[in-house]
Amino acid sequence: MLKRLFAPVVVVMICALFVACGSKEKPLAEQAIKAAEEALNSVKSDAVKYVPDKVKSVEDAIKDAKASFDKGDYPAALNAAKDLAAKAKDLAKAAADKKAELSKKWEELSANLPKMVEAIKSRVDILSQSKKLPAGIDQAKLDGAKTGLASINEIWTQATEAFKGGNLTDALAKASAVKDKAVGIMTSLGMQVPEGAKG
Amino acid sequence: MAVDQGTGTSDTWDATQWHEVKKGETLSKIAERYYGDSGLYMKIFEANRDILKDPNLIKVGQKLRIP
Numbered sequence: 584m585l586k587r588l589f590a591p592v593v594v595v596m597i598c599a600l601f602v603a604c605g606s607k608e609k610p611l612a613e614q615a616i617k618a619a620e621e622a623l624n625s626v627k628s629d630a631v632k633y634v635p636d637k638v639k640s641v642e643d644a645i646k647d648a649k650a651s652f653d654k655g656d657y658p659a660a661l662n663a664a665k666d667l668a669a670k671a672k673d674l675a676k677a678a679a680d681k682k683a684e685l686s687k688k689w690e691e692l693s694a695n696l697p698k699m700v701e702a703i704k705s706r707v708d709i710l711s712q713s714k715k716l717p718a719g720i721d722q723a724k725l726d727g728a729k730t731g732l733a734s735i736n737e738i739w740t741q742a743t744e745a746f747k748g749g750n751l752t753d754a755l756a757k758a759s760a761v762k763d764k765a766v767g768i769m770t771s772l773g774m775q776v777p778e779g780a781k782g
Numbered sequence: 783m784a785v786d787q788g789t790g791t792s793d794t795w796d797a798t799q800w801h802e803v804k805k806g807e808t809l810s811k812i813a814e815r816y817y818g819d820s821g822l823y824m825k826i827f828e829a830n831r832d833i834l835k836d837p838n839l840i841k842v843g844q845k846l847r848i849p
Contacts, residue, residue, distance in 0.1 A: 598845050695795035702797040705849045709817055717818035773816075779795035 604674045612652050612660035619645050619667030623674070630674040631753060634743045635682035641671050650700070691779070692758040699765045699780060706772055707732060717773070721769055724771050735761050799848040809837050816848050825849055 586766035605648065623641055632639045643665055652660035707728050710716065762780055769776045801812055809823035817825070827837040829849040834840065 691795075695797075698795065699797040702799060706799070709822060709849060711816045713822060714816045714820040717814070717816060720818070775799055777795045777797050780794075 586735065598723065605721070608657040608661050609652075611677060612648070612657045612664060615653060615661055615664035615667070616645065616648050618670055619648070619664050622668040622671035626671060626675040627628070627684075629645055630678040631679040633685070634674060637674055637677055641667060641674065644670070675697070689746060689751060689755055689758065692755070695777070695779060696739065696761055696765065698756060699769070699777065700732070702774065703728065703732060703735075703765060703768050703772070706709075706774060710772070720771075728768045728772055731764050732759050735764050735768075774775070801846050802846050803840050803842055803844040803846060805842050807840070809840060809844075811849070812846065 609668070619641070621647065627638060644663060648660050648663035648667065651657075651663055652736075663779060710720065710725055711729075716722065738757050739761050742754045742761060745751075746754035766776050766780050801815075803812075803817070809826050810820035813823040813826055814820040821838060826848060827834055827847060828848045833844065834846075840846070
C-alpha cells in the first residue's frame with residue numbers, strides 16, 4: 584500500500600531532477616555555443632583562407648551542438664560545444680602557421696621563376712634567329728615554347744595580382760602552374776632545369 | 783639533344799645554362815649544338831665577355847653560359 588503511494592512520488596522526483604539538471608545545462612550549453620561562435624567569427628576571415636578544412640570542421644561541430652540544443656538535449660549540446668571555443672581560437676594559430684609556410688613558398692617562387700622565364704625567353708629569341716634548328720628541336724617545339732611563354736607571362740601577372748590582393752593560396756597555385764609550364768618548355772628545348780624547380 | 787648539367791653554381795634555382803668546353807670545341811660548334819646555327823656563336827661570346835677576350839680562344843674545361 585505504502586509502496587503504491589510512493590511510486591508516483593518517486594517518479595515525479597526523478598522527473599524534477601532531470602528538469603533541474605536540464606535547466607542548469609541549458610544556459611551553460613547556450614553560453615558554450617555562443618562562445619564558440621564568437622571565437623570562430625573573430626578568426627574566420629583569415630582562417631578560411633589558409634585552413635578552410637579546419638574551419639569547416641569547427642563550423643560543423645557548432646551546427647551539431649546547436650542541433651542538440653534545438654532538440655532540447657542540453658547535456659549533449661553542452662558536451663559538444665564545451666571545447667569548441669578553444670578549437671576555434673586554435674584556428675588562428677593554424678592559419679598563421681599555414682600563412683607563414685605559403686609565404687615562404689611564394690618568396691622562393693617569386694624570386695626564382697622570373698629567372699627561369701628569362702632563360703627561356705633568351706633561348707627562344709636566339710632559336711628564332713637560327714637558320715636551322717638544333718637536333719631534337721623542331722619548329723613545332725619552338726612554336727610551342729613561344730605559345731607557352733606567352734601563357735606563362737599571363738599567368739604570372741595573375742599570380743602577382745593575386746598576391747597583391749592578399750590571396751596567397753591563389754597566387755601560389757598560379758605560380759606553381761607557371762613553374763610546371765616553365766619546366767615543360769625547358770625540357771622540350773633541351774635546357775637544364777634548375778634542381779629547385781624539379782618535383 | 784644532349785644536356786649538360788649546371789656546374790657553375792650551388793644555387794639550386796639557378797636557371798643559367800652552362801656548357802663545359804671539351805677538347806676540339808669552338809664557339810661555332812657549341813652554337814651549332816645549342817642553336818643549330820654556327821653563325822650565332824657571338825651570342826655565346828657576348829654572354830661570356832667576363833671570361834672570354836677573343837671568340838677564337840676558348841679553353842678546355844671552361845664553363846660557358848649559353849643564353
